[in-house]
Amino acid sequence: MSEPLAAVVHTYLEYLRVERQLSAHTLSNYQRHLQAMMEWLQEKQVRDWSELNNSLVRQWAHTLRKHKETSPRTISTKMSALRSFADWLVIRGMLAANPARGIALPKLGRPLPKNLDVDQMHQLLNITDEQDPLAIRDRAIMELFYTCGMRLSELVGLDLQDIQLDSRQVRVIGKGNKERVLPIGRLALEWLEKWLHIRPAFTVEGEQALFLSSRKRRITARMVEIRLEQWGQKQTLNSHVHPHKLRHSFATHMLESSGDLRAVQELLGHANLATTQVYTHLDFQHLAAVYDQAHPRSKRKKLKPEEEE
Numbered sequence: 001m002s003e004p005l006a007a008v009v010h011t012y013l014e015y016l017r018v019e020r021q022l023s024a025h026t027l028s029n030y031q032r033h034l035q036a037m038m039e040w041l042q043e044k045q046v047r048d049w050s051e052l053n054n055s056l057v058r059q060w061a062h063t064l065r066k067h068k069e070t071s072p073r074t075i076s077t078k079m080s081a082l083r084s085f086a087d088w089l090v091i092r093g094m095l096a097a098n099p100a101r102g103i104a105l106p107k108l109g110r111p112l113p114k115n116l117d118v119d120q121m122h123q124l125l126n127i128t129d130e131q132d133p134l135a136i137r138d139r140a141i142m143e144l145f146y147t148c149g150m151r152l153s154e155l156v157g158l159d160l161q162d163i164q165l166d167s168r169q170v171r172v173i174g175k176g177n178k179e180r181v182l183p184i185g186r187l188a189l190e191w192l193e194k195w196l197h198i199r200p201a202f203t204v205e206g207e208q209a210l211f212l213s214s215r216k217r218r219i220t221a222r223m224v225e226i227r228l229e230q231w232g233q234k235q236t237l238n239s240h241v242h243p244h245k246l247r248h249s250f251a252t253h254m255l256e257s258s259g260d261l262r263a264v265q266e267l268l269g270h271a272n273l274a275t276t277q278v279y280t281h282l283d284f285q286h287l288a289a290v291y292d293q294a295h296p297r298s299k300r301k302k303l304k305p306e307e308e309e
Contacts, residue, residue: 005038021177023153033081054099115249124235133198140195147185149250152243156221158210174269
C-alpha cells in the first residue's frame with residue numbers, strides 16, 4: 001500500500017478521533033471504506049491524494065455499483081465517507097475542490113426501524129433464573145436498554161460512577177462526547193442492584209466498568225449483541241433481538257404513551273427533532289391527532305345540541 005495514501009488517511013482518522021471525538025465503531029467504518037478506496041487507487045497507479053479528481057470518483061462509484069452484492073445503502077455510505085474525507089483534504093490544501101461533490105448516489109428508500117411490541121418486551125425480559133450470574137447481568141443490561149433507550153456504545157462505556165442508585169439516574173456520554181442524564185425505571189433498578197451484588201466475582205481490583213464479561217473485562221459491544229440474540233432465541237421470540245431494536249422499542253413505546261416528541265428526542269440524545277421523528281416512524285395521522293388536541297387554532301368547534309345529528 002502506498003505510504004502517502006495510508007499516512008494521510010491515518011492523520012484523518014486521528015482528526016476524527018481527537019477533534020470530532022467519533023466512536024471506535026464509526027472510526028472503524030471510515031477506515032474500512034477508505035482502505036477499500038486506497039486499494040482501488042493503487043491498482044490505478046495513483047500514489048497521492050492530490051491526484052484524486054472527478055473522473056476517478058465516478059469510476060470508483062461505477063465499480064461499487066457493478067458488484068451485485070453491494071447494496072445501494074452500502075454504496076451511499078462508502079461515497080459519503082469519501083466525500084467527508086475529501087472535504088478535509090480541501091481544508092488541508094491537498095485538493096482545490098471536493099471531486100466527490102455532485103456525484104449522484106443511489107436513491108434510498110427509508111426503511112422504518114423495527115421494534116418489539118410491549119408483550120414481546122415482557123416475554124424477552126421474563127428471565128427468572130437468578131442462579132445464573134450471567135443471566136442476572138444480561139437481564140440488567142436489557143432492562144437498562146429498555147428503560148433508558150441508550151445506544152450500545154453508551155451502555156458498554158458505562159462505569160460504576162455513572163450509576164446513581166439513590167436518585168435512580170444514569171449518566172451517559174453520547175455522540176460528540178455530549179453528556180445526558182437519564183432516569184432508571186423500577187425494574188431496571190432492581191436488576192442493576194442484583195448485578196452489583198454479584199459483580200465483585202467478575203472483577204479485578206481497580207476495574208470501573210459497570211458490565212463485565214466472564215473474563216473479568218469490560219463487556220464488548222459484540223458480546224452484548226451475541227447475548228441479546230441468544231436471549232431472543234431462548235425466549236422464543238419470532239423476531240431478531242439486537243440492542244438498536246431495544247432502543248427503538250423504548251422510543252416507540254414512550255412516544256405512544258406520552259405523545260411528547262421533544263421529550264423522547266432529549267432521552268434519545270438526538271441533536272435534531274427530525275431524526276427522532278424518522279426514528280420513531282411517526283405517521284401523519286398520529287401527528288395530526290396530537291396537533292388537533294393541542295393547538296388552540298386547530299381544536300374543532302363543539303356542536304350545539306341542536307346541530308348534532
